[in-house]
Amino acid sequence: MLLSILQIIGLQLVLPAAFIFSLWRIKSENKLDWIIQLLFTVIYIMWIFLSGPWDWLGYYVRYVWVILLIPAVFFSWKKTRSLPLRTTLNGSQKITRGIHIVLILVFGLYNVSVFSSYTTQEEAIDLMFPLQDGTYYVGQGGSSTQMNYHHAHEPQQYALDIAKLNSFGSRASGIYPKDLDQFAIYGDTLYSPCTGEAMEVRDGLPDLTPPEMNPEQPEGNYAALACEDTDAIVYIAHMQENSIMIQEGDTIQKGQPIGTVGNSGNTTEPHLHIHAEEEGVGIPIKFDDQFLTRNDLVRTN
Template identity: 55%
Template sequence: MTTLAILELFIIQLILPTVFIISLWKGNFPSKLNWLTLVVFTVLFTTWQFFSSSWDWFSYYLRFIMMFFLLLSTYSSWKKVHSLPFRIKFNRSQKMSLSFNVLLLLVFGAYNILTFSGFTTKDDAVELDFPLKNGTYYVGQGGNHVLINYHNAYASQQYAIDVVKLNKFGIRAAGIYPEELDNFFIYGEQLYSPCTGIVLKVRNDLPDLTPPDADSENAEGNFLNLLCEDEDVNVYIAHMQKGTVVAKEGERIQKGQPIGLVGNSGNTSEPHLHIHAEKNGVGVPIHFNGRFLVRNSLVW
């Protein structure tokens, strides 16, 4: 991830919502209608960020702090406008401001609808065991829409999830985007087989790369392809650490059996677990303990 991309994330995720919340708190409104359009837009924008942004970069808990200040600013601003008329005869500037706010709330209303549509699926899911233990794990990519899961654009990986580990402050790494792999809390975590089945294919000899380096020619990196017996699906666990994949091709392994360590091999921006399931080359949803995991889901 480039410095520019990190800066864009910081502006969109933190700076803009803060500016809109402060504008709501401190603003002077000629009527309740002006206030209402800004409230609705700010709520929709902040809600979209709350659900669709990846919050492991700056802290998972910041999203709740932001929503608290949104509620506080809404209440505070209402006390200033409750005695105003609902609408007035607007001048040209006020009409333009009102129209712009209406346009923005329609846009971000649509974004929210699309985001929420990704929280469920009508496709039949397979039940697997979560392949990580002993930590707080965060879903950075997951769900049934590209706004919360970029894998959704690719048929074979449409329900894939990417997982990192959070510390007690809700952050995935020591630093914003460190080069040292050990500074990512998930790096080197033990992985366990999500089902009982036959190992179809293994790769184990690719190097762990220094972020943001990636190997697009070997997208999976070091990986394990497992045919799960109970569910009759192919499960891929990718980006594993070099030399740690202990399963062999043709071997039958048991659910919960150690299979290797989380690494940073292949086409990956940083250490994480990638897992997806396929039937006949088409991605199928996964349930872990009955849950369909989406972006911002936590697993303990």
């Protein structure tokens, strides 16, 4: 977990600051190298803006980099606008240019993967959003593994992991607290996303202290719902111990309370996991006809 925290700090704070500062203070001898460095910086900032897990540092922090990028572009252009388009380069300058071009290609492909995750050609089922008391953040979601690690696993390929943001735009008080109550979503009521029948229900597993996990019972406390007008089964997982309000075989109504968000099962922190399967294959979910991906917000209050 410490490694993940360091990666987030490095990729989302240190590197953007370094790249924007480097563009701002650029000492290029020609316009072409300025254009190449500008393209790389913009493409990197776009990638981290769209695909970074911003619920850790604060959802609105990502806009800081966009705001800082604008004057960096302006002042760097003022320094280079009178330069020739091209000049003869020495060995180290050629290496620097080559590195920037390679990075443009790498992060350009990353951005292609990000944009590809926003849509799917498969038919989706439309559900009611199962949370109703705050601003909710999609941490995993979309149709590519870069935006949704679940996409690598066929039964859960369109699964969503959802957190809740506090007033600071973060999912918790602190970077990674052990107190479950410090997570904004912990204990929030879950509502049935459809009318149907409860096919499977499990309760009684303990809520774990982060980063403890239970890989032997990955769903934790969960409910599997057979929704009307579809052959898919909707799974809602990691629910709070002894919070489930329905039993196997119950008929349930859309919007009916069914339990609360917990931290049971194979999970590193409290969140809602929801996915739909049809004959063991994951199918897309929409809420109010919206296909959600990482960094989307759902405001319910």
